[in-house]
Amino acid sequence: MSKRHSHSSSPNFATLLQEFFVDRLMQQRAVSPQTIASYRDTFRLFLQFAQARLRKSPVDLALSDITVDLVLGFLHHLQENRHNCARTRNARLVAIRSFLKYAALKDISALAVIQSTLAIPMKRFDRQLIGHLSRDEIEALLAAPDPNTWCGQRDRVLFATLYNTGARVSELIHLRVGDVVLGKAPCAHIHGKGRKQRTVPLWRSTASQIRGWLQRNGASPDQMLFPNRSGNPMTRSNVTARLKLAVQTATRQCP
Incomplete structure (x- = not known):
């Protein structure tokens, strides 16, 4: 029983x-x-x-x-x-x-x-309006990182790719070299939330920057496209800190 x-x-x-x-x-x-x-x-x-x-x-x-x-x-x-x-x-x-x-x-x-x-409802909240930058402000930001340093070179390519693709920071920092195609139709294979993948076309200027970055670093397909100095993936806080630094520099040139 x-x-x-x-x-x-x-x-x-x-x-x-x-x-x-x-x-x-x-x-x-x-x-x-x-x-x-x-x-x-x-x-x-x-x-x-x-x-x-x-x-x-x-x-x-x-x-x-x-x-x-x-x-x-x-x-x-x-x-x-x-x-x-x-x-x-x-x-x-x-x-x-x-x-x-x-x-x-x-x-x-x-x-x-x-x-x-x-049946418990979600709580409503006000969504903050997102501002935008002018073309001159964007160009000043993309040009802000120091091209004479390794970090500055990486940041220039990183920000250009971020601007081009509209990817989340968490998606961008996990991009590997093999996720980028730099042939006649350059594109980036971005791995998003829920293991979803999407392909985003790359502008010729962005593809050229990535190509130059890879030529200087000689990375293999399984390596991170935008690593930190140790070769490991950057963190979101790393990117935030680098972006704040670039904003400070760009603000002096484009108030």
Whole structure:
């Protein structure tokens, strides 16, 4: 009797969460490491909150515990105690929603609780208007890095490629030499979010700059196109710092 009951009982919360990360995110959807890290951080924070609120350890949680009140309390905690912005609050809610949609397929007995929790709305926020630079300002910025230094040469090509492709910084810093085609129809194969790839044409001026950069550095196809001094990928903070430096230089020439 007990064996039959245990065999037919619903999976517990901890098991479902583990299966969600391994089966759903990693194997079925093959999401990026950045997304997995974001979801992992969300559930680390959520489990800590749930343990304090319900006085239950994570291994003792059940899907029926993930009520509207608990999730709303967690979102309120993020904003009031952790001072998260609406965008971050929404990202945490997306992670929880994604898990609950997966769990609903595994445990029908908790469907009512899950459906009510999925109804929690995203928080609206004002989007800041993005300004733009004039052509003269862009040209001053692209010419700002010192062409007599290795970093300056790299930054000139990096900023030109960024301007040409419109790629995210996170996409650009992971470009490899082999991702760039410099033949009759030059282009860059950019690997975006969700393992999506797109091909962006390169202007002749950009292709010429990249070609000169590669001739000076002799990089192989699997090496980073825009490495740091150690040959490793640049970080977003590296690019931010280099861009701020270029802006300071360009501002003196083009106030």
